[in-house]
Amino acid sequence: MPSRKTTVAKKKKPVVTKTTKKATEKKTPAKKKFVEKKPVKKVLPKKVATSHVTAKKVVPQKQDAKVEKKSAQGGSALGGEKKKKPEKLQPLRGMRDLHPKDAKFWRSVYRAAEQMSEAYNFEYMEVPVIEDAKLFTRSIGKGTDVVDKEMYVFEDKDGNDIGLRPEFTAGFARAYITHGMQSDPQPIKVWTSGSLFRHDRPQAGRYREFRQFDCETLGTRDAAVDAELITVAYNYLKDLGLDTTVRVNSIGSPEDRANYVIELTAYLRSKRSYLSELSKKRIAKNPLRVLDSKDPQDREVIEEAPQIIDWLGEDSKKFFMRVLEYLDHLNIPYILDSTLVRGLDYYTDTVFEFSLTDQKEGSQTALGGGGRYDLLIEQLGGPHTPAAGFAIGLDRVVLALKDQRNNPKALRHAPKKSPVYFAQLGDQARQHTLRLIEDLRQENIITYHNLGKSSLKSQLEQAHKIGVTHTLILGQKEVQDGTIIIRDMESGIQEIIDQGKIVKEVAKLLQ
Numbered sequence: 001m002p003s004r005k006t007t008v009a010k011k012k013k014p015v016v017t018k019t020t021k022k023a024t025e026k027k028t029p030a031k032k033k034f035v036e037k038k039p040v041k042k043v044l045p046k047k048v049a050t051s052h053v054t055a056k057k058v059v060p061q062k063q064d065a066k067v068e069k070k071s072a073q074g075g076s077a078l079g080g081e082k083k084k085k086p087e088k089l090q091p092l093r094g095m096r097d098l099h100p101k102d103a104k105f106w107r108s109v110y111r112a113a114e115q116m117s118e119a120y121n122f123e124y125m126e127v128p129v130i131e132d133a134k135l136f137t138r139s140i141g142k143g144t145d146v147v148d149k150e151m152y153v154f155e156d157k158d159g160n161d162i163g164l165r166p167e168f169t170a171g172f173a174r175a176y177i178t179h180g181m182q183s184d185p186q187p188i189k190v191w192t193s194g195s196l197f198r199h200d201r202p203q204a205g206r207y208r209e210f211r212q213f214d215c216e217t218l219g220t221r222d223a224a225v226d227a228e229l230i231t232v233a234y235n236y237l238k239d240l241g242l243d244t245t246v247r248v249n250s251i252g253s254p255e256d257r258a259n260y261v262i263e264l265t266a267y268l269r270s271k272r273s274y275l276s277e278l279s280k281k282r283i284a285k286n287p288l289r290v291l292d293s294k295d296p297q298d299r300e301v302i303e304e305a306p307q308i309i310d311w312l313g314e315d316s317k318k319f320f321m322r323v324l325e326y327l328d329h330l331n332i333p334y335i336l337d338s339t340l341v342r343g344l345d346y347y348t349d350t351v352f353e354f355s356l357t358d359q360k361e362g363s364q365t366a367l368g369g370g371g372r373y374d375l376l377i378e379q380l381g382g383p384h385t386p387a388a389g390f391a392i393g394l395d396r397v398v399l400a401l402k403d404q405r406n407n408p409k410a411l412r413h414a415p416k417k418s419p420v421y422f423a424q425l426g427d428q429a430r431q432h433t434l435r436l437i438e439d440l441r442q443e444n445i446i447t448y449h450n451l452g453k454s455s456l457k458s459q460l461e462q463a464h465k466i467g468v469t470h471t472l473i474l475g476q477k478e479v480q481d482g483t484i485i486i487r488d489m490e491s492g493i494q495e496i497i498d499q500g501k502i503v504k505e506v507a508k509l510l511q
Contacts, residue, residue: 042456094200094208104411105398109240111413113213113392116236119227122215125190127171133163139170139376141345142284150198161369164197168214169346169389170380171372176218177382186219193394205365205396212368214391221374221386225321225339226350227326229370233354233390234332237367240399241409244367248352249340250320251288252312254375260311261287271301272316291339307338316349323350345372346379350388356400367400368392419509421463422449425456425475432479436502442504445510447472466488470509472502 005015013174077314091097097104117124133153140146152164165171172190173183181188198207215232217225230246237244251257265287272280276295281288291302302353312320327334333350342351351367377385401410424433440447448466458474463471473485473494484502487494497505 023240023326051285056219063310068202092208094202094330096207098332102398102402105401108411108413109394109397110400112236112239113191113193113394115413116232116239117215120189120232121214122189122191122232124174124192125172127165127168127175127193129165129170129195129459130487131165131174133161135170135174135380136163137346138164138205138379139173139346140167140248141286144289144345146198146344150200152197152199155329166196166198167217168194168196168391169344169376170210171214172214172389173373173377173380173382173387176377176385176387177380182219182385183381187225188218189216190218192214205393205399207395211394212391213394214389216387216389218377218387221319221372223350224326226323226352226372226388227330227332229354229388229390230327230334231330231332233368233370233392233412237354237397239409240397240401240413241404241407242356242367242397244354244356245364246327246334246352247337247340247352248324248327248350249309249335249337250312250316250323250339250349251308251351251371252316252345253348256311256316257288257308260306260308263290263306263311264288264308267305268301271304278475288341291341302339305339308341309338319349342369342371346376348374348375352390354392356396365400365504366393367396418446418448418470420445420447420506421459421466421468422464423446423456423459423471424449424451424471424472426479428476428479429474432499433474436474436499439503440506443507445503445506447506458485470506472506 001461011402036473074313081200131173133151136151137147142148151166156162176188177294191214193211195209195211197209199208202208213236215229217229231250231259234244234246252260252284265283268275268279268287268290272283274297275290276293276297279293279295279298280300282293290298291300291305309317309320336352340351340353341347342353351371354367355364356367357364370388370389372386372388374386375382375384377387401407404410420434422429422437433451434450435446437449448463449470450462454462456475460471469489471487471489473487478484478496478499482499483496484499485494485496486505
């Protein structure tokens with residue numbers, strides 16, 4: 001019976017008209033869809049196994065869509081929380097970027113350092129930023145603030161103790177030994193500049209990464225060397241327009257200093273109750289550091305302390321007197337300061353410091369200093385080599401220059417700005433601009449330019465902001481004509497010249 005019914009149904013289909021067939025075709029999928037959905041609805045509650053399989057296949061797909069939608073909106077599908085923005089990373093405390101707006105000051109101090117060093121026949125040399133930590137502990141000395149509190153020391157992957165350089169002198173002393181420089185004509189005169197690191201308390205002009213200009217003379221013990229180094233540093237600061245005070249002293253030989261320390265320690269112990277907490281600790285550890293204290297509480301005790309110059313041996317006295325005679329002959333103004341000892345253990349005999357007086361507050365800011373270190377190279381395993389040097393803190397120099405913006409000498413060594421801006425309009429003009437800029441560069445003529453698709457108005461505004469005197473304008477018409485416009489930025493007067501004459505005309509503007 002069922003088979004006959006099926007046969008009858010099949011025979012009826014050809015009889016149906018086209019219109020009926022189309023209608024049937026439209027309805028048939030709907031019937032199938034309805035029939036397919038019915039079993040699913042009935043099966044889901046009854047057949048648990050089928051239900052789980054179906055859920056795993058279907059539900060996660062819908063949930064993924066929700067997650068994607070929420071993610072696109074910056075939230076979470078589950079908790080509705082907004083997506084966290086990436087953390088803005090900042091420089092480490094005591095570190096900072098040198099911004100382009102300050103570049104003119106930094107370029108000025110670096111160029112002045114190079115010119116001054118070369119004028120006195122110092123040769124440029126570099127030493128590593130990181131060294132074996134023992135180099136600094138052995139040279140600078142245990143008990144000093146630099147070694148005990150400020151030095152960056154860490155263990156590398158090989159288990160070695162590494163130190164970021166806190167000063168240049170120890171590195172130069174090590175390099176003298178490493179390269180057998182005692183075999184070269186003496187003295188060795190070298191200079192450098194760069195970054196140094198101390199974990200100090202950051203404040204104005206004092207950073208954990210700081211920069212110095214450094215000069216060293218190695219291989220001779222002569223008072224003239226000490227005087228020359230003081231002169232170089234003094235003239236460097238003077239050349240930048242900074243009127244500094246030079247303070248000098250002698251701390252004698254190690255024997256002289258040992259005798260003096262006994263007397264000084266006894267005095268400081270008798271005045272212990274008047275000293276700051278830090279100075280009290282220094283009495284037993286390194287009493288000379290008390291004299292270096294800047295704490296106002298210690299000043300009166302320091303001023304009344306025994307003077308080291310009274311404990312100098314004959315050789316140190318004569319040597320120091322010769323240094324002062326040279327300074328007098330060179331017309332270098334100086335102040336004898338019996339409390340000046342410098343903060344590093346390797347110094348012997350002459351020590352000196354340069355300070356700037358704050359015109360508003362009357363306080364003194366140390367810009368740098370140095371001295372003689374006749375025993376350092378030998379202490380590091382090299383031959384007996386007398387030496388001396390100085391370092392100037394460039395961060396404080398730049399800060400001083402920025403405070404004296406009206407100082408005509410402050411930026412005398414900064415690179416001169418180009419007086420010319422190159423404006424262009426259109427793709428074809430941009431291509432020609434690149435070629436013309438290269439022509440100018442070949443003659444060491446540098447121009448400001450904007451190779452983007454800015455309007456002429458915005459380019460002229462940029463030229464005005466930079467402060468150029470003239471702007472070269474190249475548009476599509478000028479490209480076709482082989483000409484270029486020179487615009488005087490002050491008067492607004494424009495002149496059309498042949499592109500072939502551009503180098504000659506711009507060179508005139510530089511004169």
